[in-house]
Amino acid sequence: MQSMQSVQEQKEYLPDVGYIIESQLLLSEKEVVDGAKFIGDLNPVHNDPDNEQTIRLGGIIASGSHITAVFSALLPTHFMKFGPMLGAHMDVKFTAPIKPNTIYTMNWVVQSKEYKKSLGGTIYANAGTIIDPAGNVTVRANASIILY
Numbered sequence: 001m002q003s004m005q006s007v008q009e010q011k012e013y014l015p016d017v018g019y020i021i022e023s024q025l026l027l028s029e030k031e032v033v034d035g036a037k038f039i040g041d042l043n044p045v046h047n048d049p050d051n052e053q054t055i056r057l058g059g060i061i062a063s064g065s066h067i068t069a070v071f072s073a074l075l076p077t078h079f080m081k082f083g084p085m086l087g088a089h090m091d092v093k094f095t096a097p098i099k100p101n102t103i104y105t106m107n108w109v110v111q112s113k114e115y116k117k118s119l120g121g122t123i124y125a126n127a128g129t130i131i132d133p134a135g136n137v138t139v140r141a142n143a144s145i146i147l148y
Helices: 004-012 029-039 052-056 064-072 074-082
Strands: 020-025 085-094 104-116 121-131 137-147
Touching (some): 020 074, 029 064, 064 074, 064 121, 064 137, 074 085, 074 104, 074 121, 074 137, 104 137
Antiparallel strands (some): 085 137, 104 121, 121 137
16 A cells, blocks of 8 residues: 555646557456457457458458447556546547557557646546557547646
8 A cells, every 4th residue: 555645645746748658468368258259349350250341351350339448448457546537538549459469559659738727636638559460550539638
């Protein structure tokens, strides 16, 4: 458990423009199938390796909703150490499928921050990408959070 002093020290430091959050993503085929089922995405490309479309895609791919949930969760998981926060906006563009058993790099970069007196908090605008092992961007996103 952190001491009160270390929590206070963390709150005195707030991320600035250029601040980076990075994490790795590796999903097994079972996690891809289970993730799609859990969120109710029953598209066969997420769970049926014999489906014609799945074969055309080179195998089972992750549900966009599942990936969006995992990717967007990096923001509150990371920013909550600086104080209470809420998500405010997110848009996502998929440029290539996320496949199982592949290590992807997920990152968010703070693009701007602005204190809003009316909200009593700072709005952080973030740009995010998920990159495959070859360096190709598979997902691009923009998200805003409010840090109180």
